[in-house]
Amino acid sequence: MKPATSLNNVVICRRCDAALSKPNIQPGHKAICPGCGALLFELKKNPMERTMAVSLAGLLLFFPAILLPMIGVSAAGAHNEASLIDCIVILLNSGYHIVALIVFLFTIAIPIVHLLAAFYIAVAVHFNKISQSLLVFFRSYHVLDSWTMLHVFFLGVIVSIYKIVDLAELTVGGGLISFVLLLICSTLVSVTLDHYYVWEKMEQALED
Amino acid sequence: MEAENQQCPRCHRTFSTRKINSLSHTFAWTIAALVMLVPANLYPMMIYYTLGKPEASTILEGIATFVQFGMYPVAIVIFIASFVVPLAKIIGLFILMYHAKRASKLTVKQQGQLYHIVEFLGPWSMLDVFVVAIMAAVVNLGFLSSIEAAKGITYFGLMVVFTMLAAESFDARLLWDVQKDDVQKDDVQKENSQNENTCKHPPQPPSDVGLNQASQHDSP
Ligand SMILES: [Zn+2]
Numbered sequence: 001m002k003p004a005t006s007l008n009n010v011v012i013c014r015r016c017d018a019a020l021s022k023p024n025i026q027p028g029h030k031a032i033c034p035g036c037g038a039l040l041f042e043l044k045k046n047p048m049e050r051t052m053a054v055s056l057a058g059l060l061l062f063f064p065a066i067l068l069p070m071i072g073v074s075a076a077g078a079h080n081e082a083s084l085i086d087c088i089v090i091l092l093n094s095g096y097h098i099v100a101l102i103v104f105l106f107t108i109a110i111p112i113v114h115l116l117a118a119f120y121i122a123v124a125v126h127f128n129k130i131s132q133s134l135l136v137f138f139r140s141y142h143v144l145d146s147w148t149m150l151h152v153f154f155l156g157v158i159v160s161i162y163k164i165v166d167l168a169e170l171t172v173g174g175g176l177i178s179f180v181l182l183l184i185c186s187t188l189v190s191v192t193l194d195h196y197y198v199w200e201k202m203e204q205a206l207e208d
Numbered sequence: 209m210e211a212e213n214q215q216c217p218r219c220h221r222t223f224s225t226r227k228i229n230s231l232s233h234t235f236a237w238t239i240a241a242l243v244m245l246v247p248a249n250l251y252p253m254m255i256y257y258t259l260g261k262p263e264a265s266t267i268l269e270g271i272a273t274f275v276q277f278g279m280y281p282v283a284i285v286i287f288i289a290s291f292v293v294p295l296a297k298i299i300g301l302f303i304l305m306y307h308a309k310r311a312s313k314l315t316v317k318q319q320g321q322l323y324h325i326v327e328f329l330g331p332w333s334m335l336d337v338f339v340v341a342i343m344a345a346v347v348n349l350g351f352l353s354s355i356e357a358a359k360g361i362t363y364f365g366l367m368v369v370f371t372m373l374a375a376e377s378f379d380a381r382l383l384w385d386v387q388k389d390d391v392q393k394d395d396v397q398k399e400n401s402q403n404e405n406t407c408k409h410p411p412q413p414p415s416d417v418g419l420n421q422a423s424q425h426d427s428p
Contacts, residue, residue, distance in 0.1 A: 016320065036317070071346050078352055082345035090345045096357050102365045103341050106334060146376070149331045149338075155285075156338030162282050163339070164347060 011040050041196035050192040051122035058115045058185030065182045066108060068175035070157060075168035083175045084108070084153075106149040111186060114148050117141040118189045125198055130205035138198060145190070150183045230379035231308060237374035238301045244367035245294060251360035254340045258353050266360060267291055267336065290336040290364070293329050297371045300326045304378060323378065330372040337365045 011022045011031070015038035023031050031040040044050075065084065072081030082090075084107060091100035117137050124134050157176060164170055252264035265273065267290050274283035300322055307319055340361050347355040 015324070016317075071342075073346055073349065075349055076352055078349040080346065080348045082342070082348075087341040087345040090348075091341055091357060094344070094357060096362060098362050099337060099341065099357065099365050102334075102337060102369065106331075107338070146327070146330065146372070149334055152331050152334050153338045155332075156335055156342055159282060159285060159335065159339050160342040160346065162279070163343065166277075167347065167353065168349065 013038055013040060042194070044192070044194050044197070047192055047194035047197050048122045048126040051118055051189060051194075052126065054185050054188045054192055055115045055119040055122065058182055058189065059112070059119065061178050061182040061185060062108075062112060062115075064174060064178035066175075068178060069173035070175040070179065071161060071164070072171040072173060073164055073168040074171070081171070081173060083173075084179070106147060107153045110144055110147045111150050111182075114141065114144045115186060115189065117144070118193050121198060122193065125201050128201075128205065130202050134202060138202070141193075148186065150179075150186055154179065154183050230377060231305060233377035234301065234305055234374050237370050237377060238298060238305070241294075241367050241370035241374060242298055244363045244370060245298065248294075248360050248364035248367050249291075251363065252358040253336060253360045253364065254343060255356045255358050256347075256353070257355070260351055264358055267364070286336065286339075289333055293333045294367060294371065297326050297329055297333070297375070301371070301374050301378070308378075323375075326371075327375045330368075330375055333368045333371075334365070337361055337368070 009022050011020050012018070013020065013033040013036065016033065016036040018033060018035045020033065020040070025031050025043060027043040030042045032038070033040050067083055067085060069081035069083045069086075072079065074080075088100050088104050088108075091097075091103065117140060121134065121138055121141065124130060157179070161170060161172075249267055252266050253270065255262050255264045257263070267286075271283050271287045271291070274280075274286065304319065304323055304326070340355075340357050343355045344357045347353060
């Protein structure tokens, strides 16, 4: 059987799998699934420029967020502070290789690749350099989405602060501030990267 | 099946309406997670040294300590993230797998919601692993007080990863099949074994759903 040609006029709801005919909407508007109320797609203004800026900022923020100390404690003259990298190194040194790998993957490796992929996609779509490899990138971007855990790590920092506060004197380092900014950037990337827009552009480019 | 050789016009992958062997993969990951849940709760997550005296605590003991000291907000957050959520995820996965096989009292919509909750909660139960990693790195004041990670954390981390893999390998569309009609069950299983790739954008307009007009909303 040949691929259905009329598919360009069909949208599938990602939540309830309903097949709907594609509504014509103006930029700045949203299309909503009548069945379950989920967002079908949205037309934003300049979506790619925003994604580029935000993902680049996020990538740059990774260095201070990982390397600078996040929180420090001091009590009775003794002082200690730790960065995100320190957390992983200490786990490795005490023999918890699997846990160290889990922390590394979910807070550093996957978020970096996720941001890189978003940046590459935004640049490629913006400058109309669309190739088959972009498809691979875009697909892996979707897969990585659920494995990025920056937000969970941040909640972990807050819980730790709450736990330590009674124990010793606490200082907040530049690492934590960078990390919060990084978290904001990575959240904004998910918001600004317009999947619908990217697919439309890719489809147009690959058909020619 | 006719759908076999169709290609997605967007991502150019061969269509398959399903993930292959979705149920058995989900089942395997869920069992693995269930097995990890036991040592994760029995072994201590971290060891806390005060003036050289070690004190180990499991997840539940840690929560009990918070309650004792009256730190209720943290106690509730930890209790939900590291005890209720992992357990609920595993139970939720079993419920979904059970209903993928037979019709149930739950409506398809409710089951779909259950699936999305299980999927959404996934990453959040990693909280305790991160807390232990941070505490072990930060609280290191020599003889005065220090914290070390303990055995339980490995099992706990693996358990969270396994439940996430279970949720990811579950094909939510299995839930619709049962309700649509029980007779076609055999066809579904045939399809399961035939198709190889999964397409991110399954167009496959279902004949019995029909094309409704999507409604339009202004953005805020
Ligand atoms: Zn829907």
